[in-house]
Amino acid sequence: MTALLEVSNLQIAFGGLVAVQDLSFSLRKGEVTSLIGPNGAGKTTVINLLTGFYLPDQGKVTLNGQDITGFPADRYAKIGLARTFQNVRLFSEMTVLDNILVGMQHLIPYGVLQSFFPNPAKRRGEKDALRQAKRILDRVGLIDLCAEKAGNLPYGLQRKLEIGRALASNPSILLLDEPAAGMDPQETHELGEFVRSLLKDVDAILMIEHDMKIVMRISDQIVVINYGKLISMGPPAQVQNDPVVLEAYLGKGATKC
Ligand SMILES: Nc1ncnc2c1ncn2[C@@H]1O[C@H](COP(=O)(O)OP(=O)(O)OP(=O)(O)O)[C@@H](O)[C@H]1O
Numbered sequence: 001m002t003a004l005l006e007v008s009n010l011q012i013a014f015g016g017l018v019a020v021q022d023l024s025f026s027l028r029k030g031e032v033t034s035l036i037g038p039n040g041a042g043k044t045t046v047i048n049l050l051t052g053f054y055l056p057d058q059g060k061v062t063l064n065g066q067d068i069t070g071f072p073a074d075r076y077a078k079i080g081l082a083r084t085f086q087n088v089r090l091f092s093e094m095t096v097l098d099n100i101l102v103g104m105q106h107l108i109p110y111g112v113l114q115s116f117f118p119n120p121a122k123r124r125g126e127k128d129a130l131r132q133a134k135r136i137l138d139r140v141g142l143i144d145l146c147a148e149k150a151g152n153l154p155y156g157l158q159r160k161l162e163i164g165r166a167l168a169s170n171p172s173i174l175l176l177d178e179p180a181a182g183m184d185p186q187e188t189h190e191l192g193e194f195v196r197s198l199l200k201d202v203d204a205i206l207m208i209e210h211d212m213k214i215v216m217r218i219s220d221q222i223v224v225i226n227y228g229k230l231i232s233m234g235p236p237a238q239v240q241n242d243p244v245v246l247e248a249y250l251g252k253g254a255t256k257c
């Protein structure tokens with residue numbers, strides 16, 4: 001399978017701390033890739049690098065063979081990358097529907113000036129956006145809550161709304177930072193199935209997740225990092241039996257009991 005997104009020798013340091021070091025992996029079309037590693041391993045930093053929140057010190061990222069390294073954050077949305085955040089970032093006072101519409105801003109085809117002067121093109125654009133936003137809310141199971149304030153949703157549903165907002169930019173690659181965090185086991189199980197089903201909507205998914213049951217169940221490929229460095233990579237059956245991975249998670253000697 002050909003690589004859709006290729007990360008080569010990516011590196012960034014914060015002061016003396018090398019948070020991501022010489023990291024290479026790729027995302028393939030039709031696959032869920034999980035990025036795992038202990039707390040502080042550099043996982044979120046990888047998503048920040050892939051979406052223009054940080055500029056890498058070294059390395060290269062290509063999308064369909066095009067060099068996209070160091071693009072500004074707003075350009076990543078336009079070329080088809082969308083993310084969610086480890087700590088939910090919604091507009092809590094806005095409705096569920098408006099949170100989705102915010103995610104669609106760059107798809108609405110009229111400029112700032114036109115927005116002051118109502119015209120048919122603008123009305124058509126708004127109608128299309130509304131239809132699309134409702135379709136997404138249906139997709140993430142929140143259509144019945146579209147008029148609710150986002151801040152009033154239970155945490156698990158706020159996470160789904162975040163995924164909806166990411167889908168609103170019509171991405172080809174979805175980057176999810178701990179989508180199951182704060183969910184109970186049943187919600188976590190359902191979320192796993194849901195994330196896998198998102199391959200109907202996007203070409204590839206990169207998921208950071210601590211819940212190993214989800215990771216092992218839904219991933220095609222797992223990338224394991226520790227202290228910013230790649231320590232293992234491969235399909236779930238291979239990675240879960242890799243002694244280097246067990247050691248990173250459990251520490252030396254922890255398997256003795
Ligand atoms: N903007 C920053 N400035 C300084 N240090 C940072 C910055 N962002 C991340 N770091 C440091 O880089 C390292 C990797 O952080 P990162 O958030 O990527 O880890 P993580 O694997 O996502 O951890 P967790 O599982 O806890 O979410 C940590 O030591 C963190 O403190």
Ligand SMILES: [Mg+2]
Binds near residue numbers: 043044045086
């Ligand atoms: Mg993180």
